[in-house]
Amino acid sequence: MICLWGVHIEREGEEAIARLYLPPAGVVPFLHGLGVGEAMLLQTCNRWELVVPDSPRAMARVGSWCEERGGFPGRIYRGREAFFHLCRVVAGMDSVVPGDTEIVSQFKTAWRQAQEAETMGPVLLNVCQQVLGVAKRIRTCCTLSQGYRSVAGLAAWWMREQLGAGGRIAVLGTGRVARDVLRYGVQMGLTAAMVAGRRYEAACALTEECGGEAVLLEDLPLVLERTDAVVGASAAPHLLLRREEHAPLIAARGRPLLLVDLAVPHDIDPGLADLPQVTYVDVVELGRRRQEVWERRRDALVRAEEILEEEGSARYARLEAWYQRKHARPRPGEGVDRTVERRLA
Numbered sequence: 001m002i003c004l005w006g007v008h009i010e011r012e013g014e015e016a017i018a019r020l021y022l023p024p025a026g027v028v029p030f031l032h033g034l035g036v037g038e039a040m041l042l043q044t045c046n047r048w049e050l051v052v053p054d055s056p057r058a059m060a061r062v063g064s065w066c067e068e069r070g071g072f073p074g075r076i077y078r079g080r081e082a083f084f085h086l087c088r089v090v091a092g093m094d095s096v097v098p099g100d101t102e103i104v105s106q107f108k109t110a111w112r113q114a115q116e117a118e119t120m121g122p123v124l125l126n127v128c129q130q131v132l133g134v135a136k137r138i139r140t141c142c143t144l145s146q147g148y149r150s151v152a153g154l155a156a157w158w159m160r161e162q163l164g165a166g167g168r169i170a171v172l173g174t175g176r177v178a179r180d181v182l183r184y185g186v187q188m189g190l191t192a193a194m195v196a197g198r199r200y201e202a203a204c205a206l207t208e209e210c211g212g213e214a215v216l217l218e219d220l221p222l223v224l225e226r227t228d229a230v231v232g233a234s235a236a237p238h239l240l241l242r243r244e245e246h247a248p249l250i251a252a253r254g255r256p257l258l259l260v261d262l263a264v265p266h267d268i269d270p271g272l273a274d275l276p277q278v279t280y281v282d283v284v285e286l287g288r289r290r291q292e293v294w295e296r297r298r299d300a301l302v303r304a305e306e307i308l309e310e311e312g313s314a315r316y317a318r319l320e321a322w323y324q325r326k327h328a329r330p331r332p333g334e335g336v337d338r339t340v341e342r343r344l345a
Contacts, residue, residue: 001323002127003054004082005062007074008094009046009264010287016073018265020048020066023237031117036061038121040114040128042089044106045151045177045264045283046096049089051124054078083127083316084308090135093304095151096287102150104135105176126322130315137311142303152180152233154286155260159229160188162258162279168193170227172217172241172267173234174202181231181262182210193227196220198234224249229258232267243271250275260286 007016021043022030031039036058042049052058066072077085085094090107092100111128114120120128159169167190171178174197182192192212196219197203203214215222217240223230224246232240241259250257250272261268261282273280 001054001079001123001320002082003052003058004077004085005050005052005066005072005074006077006085007048007072009284011075012073014264014266014282014284017046017048019069019073021264024235027113028117031114031119034058034061034065034119037119038114038124039117039119040110040124042107042110043264044103045262046287047089048074049086051082051086051127053123080316080320083131083319084312086127086131087134087138087308087312090131091138091304091308092135093138093301093308096154096283099139099300100150101139102152102176102180104132107132122326123323126319130319134308134311134315138304138307141307142300150180150184151262151283151286152177153184155231155262155281156181156184156188156190158281158286159185159231159258159260160190163190163228165189166191167229168227169229169231170194170196170212170223171206171231171233172196172220172223173232173236173263174199174206175233175235177262178231178233179206179210181233182206182212186210194223196223198236220246221249224253224257228256229260230268232259232261232263234263234267236263236267237265239266239269241268241272243269243274247272247275250277253277 007020009017022041027041031041034052036052038053040051050062052062063072088094090103092103095103111120114124159167169182169185169190170193171181174195178195182195186192192210194213194215195203195206196215196217197206198217200214200216203216207214220241230241234240255277257278259268259272259278259280261280266282268280270280270282272278
């Protein structure tokens with residue numbers, strides 16, 4: 001029925017994600033250009049997952065595309081396994097932060113992009129509806145999403161632990177992740193100091209909601225001078241903070257600096273982590289610090305697995321029955337209108 005090509009940052013590494021990652025403007029042309037009928041691409045800060053029909057043609061086209069980028073480094077799921085994997089993802093069971101709610105919005109974005117590319121056919125539409133149904137029941141029936149529920153929330157919590165109340169944070173980018181980092185940070189007692197964006201109007205809109213000063217990405221020296229932590233959360237295809245350009249500015253600060261990189265590809269040069277004044281974390285490192293969250297939500301995860309087995313099995317059985325009816329070949333004589341034959345007899 002479906003085939004899912006999946007890459008996870010903790011399993012295959014961030015280089016694998018960056019190699020396959022497509023900027024938002026490139027997703028629709030990519031899906032349309034695959035030429036496999038139905039296709040949907042889910043991209044987040046820690047995963048790259050492509051859902052296509054389980055057919056020789058789709059396998060060959062996706063495989064060829066991946067070979068052009070150095071080969072496919074991940075795992076391929078099929079049928080029931082692919083469906084259950086998607087359910088786990090959308091329910092937040094496979095997230096850096098268990099119960100992550102941001103993934104639902106990201107899944108719906110992938111759905112919308114597939115519609116724009118005209119690759120959301122009846123099979124994928126039915127699969128997506130069933131996946132959301134399973135995820136909704138898991139989130140409704142267990143406490144998986146209590147507390148901070150996203151990578152942005154985990155990042156804000158970690159900065160609060162390091163800086164204490166009143167720490168001044170800046171974000172690079174004006175999208176949903178940047179907004180959530182600021183919103184969670186302010187709730188936890190941090191100060192939203194600056195928003196650096198590609199478009200000044202978008203930066204201003206975010207500061208009106210969360211506070212702070214709006215600047216352009218070209219004003220990074222000012223950001224480094226006035227803040228205690230900088231969070232990379234943009235969709236830029238290249239580094240924004242570079243070691244060779246910004247290390248002297250960081251050294252001249254004379255005080256510690258937190259650098260938190262939530263972007264894929266990186267906004268912040270990992271080489272800056274070598275500077276004595278810098279404490280650097282990215283999505284992978286935040287994932288290592290999530291053990292506390294997992295421990296607190298262990299019982300909820302067990303309950304979520306039970307619901308997934310019950311609800312997911314029932315919904316997949318209905319989905320499979322629908323698919324078989326849709327693709328069943330009629331037996332000789334079935335589905336044939338005999339009215340004309342009777343009239344001629």
